[in-house]
Amino acid sequence: MSDMEYYSLKMRASQQVGEGEQKHEQHISGAERIVGRDSVEAVCSAMVKRAMTHSKGDPDFINVKIEKVHESDIQILKALPVTRVDVDTWQEGLEKAFGLIGDAAAGVREKLPELLRETFPMRGAMLYDIATGNRLEPDHERGVRATYMDALHSSEVDGCKNHFNEAIVLATKVANAPGMVAEFCVSDDPNYVTGYVASKELGYVRIMKMKEMGDENGGRIFLFDSRKASAEECIEYLQKKKVLVDVGA
Ligand code: WAQ
Ligand code: MG
Numbered sequence: 001m002s003d004m005e006y007y008s009l010k011m012r013a014s015q016q017v018g019e020g021e022q023k024h025e026q027h028i029s030g031a032e033r034i035v036g037r038d039s040v041e042a043v044c045s046a047m048v049k050r051a052m053t054h055s056k057g058d059p060d061f062i063n064v065k066i067e068k069v070h071e072s073d074i075q076i077l078k079a080l081p082v083t084r085v086d087v088d089t090w091q092e093g094l095e096k097a098f099g100l101i102g103d104a105a106a107g108v109r110e111k112l113p114e115l116l117r118e119t120f121p122m123r124g125a126m127l128y129d130i131a132t133g134n135r136l137e138p139d140h141e142r143g144v145r146a147t148y149m150d151a152l153h154s155s156e157v158d159g160c161k162n163h164f165n166e167a168i169v170l171a172t173k174v175a176n177a178p179g180m181v182a183e184f185c186v187s188d189d190p191n192y193v194t195g196y197v198a199s200k201e202l203g204y205v206r207i208m209k210m211k212e213m214g215d216e217n218g219g220r221i222f223l224f225d226s227r228k229a230s231a232e233e234c235i236e237y238l239q240k241k242k243v244l245v246d247v248g249a
Contacts, residue, residue: 005037006069008148008242009044013051013059025061027123029054034069034150034244069148069242076152079247080172081203090193090209097184097207100197104182105130105223112184112221119143119219120188126219127235129226130181136224136231144222144235149173152244163192164206165247171198172245174222177237179229186210188218 010032014025029051035043044064051062087093102109108130119126124143127136137143149169167185174183175198182199195210195218211217224234 004071006034006071006074006242007037007040008065008067008069009033009035009040009047010065010147011047011051011062013054013062015057016060026057028056028059032147032150033154034074034148034242035154040066074242074244075176076244076246077172077176079168079204079245080175080198080200082168082206083203084206084208086208090211093195093207093209094211097195097197097205097210100202100205101182101184101223104197104199104202105225108223115221116184116186116219119221120217122219124220125183126221127231128221128223129231130223131226136226136235138235143220144238146170146174146177146238148239148241149243149245152246154247163187163189163194167196168204168247169245171196171204173241173243174198174238175200176243177222177224178233179224179226179231180234181223181225181228183223184221186218186220188216190214190216 012030013028015028016023017026018024031047031050033043044066047064048062051059085096087096098109098112101112115126115128122141122143124145127144129136151165151169171183174180182197182202184197186195193209193211193213194206196204196206198204
């Protein structure tokens, strides 16, 4: 790691939809990486390619942001250990996930189905305080987004999304945030039915079916305990801290 110069790259692409008053930008695709100086150009063009060939549509607007990151500001984390739970039905998978979260955070089990529904329209995650039952996102519509993270030594410039690889990186960062108790995740991709629950204690538990094939509803809930840390320091970590996750590959 010595003498490495790192850069953060972030891409987001959108398309104008609607007419007149209804006209607005619709999100098509986004990606982020933290890579060594030598990979910046290749990763940048792979990101642009991803945006230009996305199945959600042809972008009218692509924003690529490239920022130098100081090596001393990067935290290296070991990936959460992964286990896998096979289930026959998505209902069984969802119950299993609710049960694991319920064990990690006493008293929230009954609230989870409703909280999950509330996340469906959000672009980020719900930050739910298990001590008070309050939602702590500054903007409830958007939610909080974990950002500035990547897999360590991942010099690959692949243009397409790998759900698991992206999720293990995000889940590892989130599990290490101050005051974090557990995370619950269901993809909003209609063809991707595998979800997970994660925490430092549970590790990353993949649950192979958590929703019906074709269902475009998904979301994330970050279960936080305000007795352990302040919401501000947790959000600051999720949104600002640079993290590389050692996935051992
Ligand atoms: N920070 C916070 N919330 C996010 C972020 C982020 N960086 N990215 C997405 N979300 C929220 C947002 O509300 C989405 O609707 C929801 O999470 C799901 O995001 O082991 O693909 O990117 O194979 O659709 C799990 C992989 C894949 C399971 C999850 O999530 C496995 C996935 P998606
Ligand atoms: Mg998605």
